[in-house]
Amino acid sequence: MAVLADKGYDDNRTRSTIQGMGAEVVIPSRSCRKAPIDHDAFLYRARHAVENxxxxxxxxxxLATRYDKTTRNYAAMVAIACLVIWLRL
Known part of the structure; x- marks a missing residue:
């Protein structure tokens, strides 16, 4: 399991919390960090697809305004939206 985040979450406390959960940290280092920490660039590129x-x-x-009142209906709308996006209708 890996946790992907942008540079805004690059601090030692966040990194140690993620590592404590047993996950891989995939956060690029900020430019002001004296000793940059390596990250998996391939996994970080996959984050772009999720953001899109x-x-x-x-x-x-x-979905944007959360009109559905129940979790079941909202989850169904998320599934329909993903299907429409995947099929590119």
């Missing part, structure tokens, strides 16, 4: 999916899902008005 969330951006596309916000085009669905009922």
């Amino acid at each position: 999916l969330f951006a596309k899902m916000k085009h669905f008005r009922s």
